[in-house]
């Protein structure tokens with residue numbers, strides 16, 4: 001079977017005020033795979049992820065999503081973003097509305113989903129992440145772990161083709177990390193395509209099929225996860241793993 | 246004791262002067278802030294625009310207005326505009342309309358600059374993650390602004406607008422120099438008639454203080470209600 005590389009990154013560069021943060025990154029992602037991105041702080045992981053849905057505008061290179069170069073001018077980026085869910089370290093739930101409204105506003109407003117359909121979907125997804133009872137709660141009433149589970153559901157409401165996670169558990173108290181990772185594990189098992197920036201090495205190793213080691217704005221290694229962890233090649237990866245494992 | 250008796254006497258005898266003054270002061274402050282808010286919203290949008298000339302224009306306007314005295318601005322409008330042929334019309338059923346119009350225009354132009362900054366900082370105080378999250382789901386910039394950012398910014402903006410109104414109640418006393426019969430102007434009338442300078446000033450100070458103090462309490466109450474239970 002042919003590999004469906006639905007998301008291709010070609011020669012991606014990103015500079016901030018003349019400082020190169022991403023240096024000529026080329027890689028691609030296939031459907032249903034779970035890819036972890038690891039690396040030292042400041043290595044460009046967040047920037048890379050944010051270039052995929054153009055929250056950052058790449059300085060050079062292209063991002064080809066479903067055969068379309070979304071960096072090209074005149075592309076309706078809002079349309080493409082609907083198909084790429086994103087989950088942030090700081091959750092970023094809409095603070096002024098309750099959980100349910102957080103979930104159904106975008107589908108109703110942007111995708112023109114009928115309200116009852118959106119509600120039904122929201123309730124179903126909330127149940128799956130164990131948040132059904134909190135549908136009427138406001139974000140400030142939730143714990144970090146609960147917020148993040150809702151944030152994941154908010155992204156899922158748009159039926160994305162791929163989910164981008166930027167350190168989804170880094171802002172959580174240790175006892176809440178598990179509940180979020182469990183939700184992500186379930187998603188992975190259901191076949192969701194996921195790109196996950198993470199410091200959770202166990203997650204990278206056990207859940208993701210492939211791991212990318214990003215350091216100094218370059219992809220230093222990009223391999224099946226068990227191989228990368230069991231046989232790291234580049235000295236930088238070896239020393240990074242020594243530090244974090 | 247004599248002094249307080251004087252005050253009480255003056256206040257009861259010239260009651261109509263003070264009430265007319267209060268009414269006019271409140272009208273001028275309210276209209277100025279209202280017009281200032283409409284214009285200030287536009288100005289704030291220009292100030293945050295991606296179009297450089299608009300941004301520069303708005304920045305220059307805001308900086309210039311905030312960097313010059315209201316008195317000078319008022320004089321420019323009242324004496325300057327007629328010199329270049331711009332006059333405010335008289336309206337038969339509103340006495341002294343052209344004078345009032347000049348005062349309100351000058352105060353609105355002034356308020357606009359301050360309101361623009363209030364709105365801008367109110368919007369920028371909303372965590373940028375809110376905008377990013379909305380954009381990442383597929384909201385356009387304006388949708389995210391309208392449905393996510395602004396509703397949260399309003400909670401910062403409304404109390405500050407209230408404060409602007411309270412400030413305007415005080416600042417508007419300056420329009421008395423162009424002959425608008427506001428509270429300050431009417432107080433000077435009372436002084437001219439009675440020669441009771443200190444007692445009259447004490448009364449007017451007390452009246453201004455009551456208005457601003459009550460206004461301030463009202464805003465604080467509003468602020469508490471709006472932030473109630475919203476993290």
Ligand SMILES: Nc1ncnc2c1ncn2[C@@H]1O[C@H](COP(=O)(O)OP(=O)(O)OP(=O)(O)O)[C@@H](O)[C@H]1O
Nearest residue numbers: 016017021039040041042043044045046047048167
């Ligand atoms: N908006 C920005 N403006 C200027 N520099 C930035 C900006 N965003 C990121 N950078 C810089 O780019 C580099 C890479 O940052 P990035 O956030 O992508 O790293 P990271 O790998 O996600 O690190 P961390 O693990 O700490 O989250 C850093 O040196 C950072 O200072």
Ligand SMILES: [Mg+2]
Nearest residue numbers: 045046047167
């Ligand atoms: Mg990061």
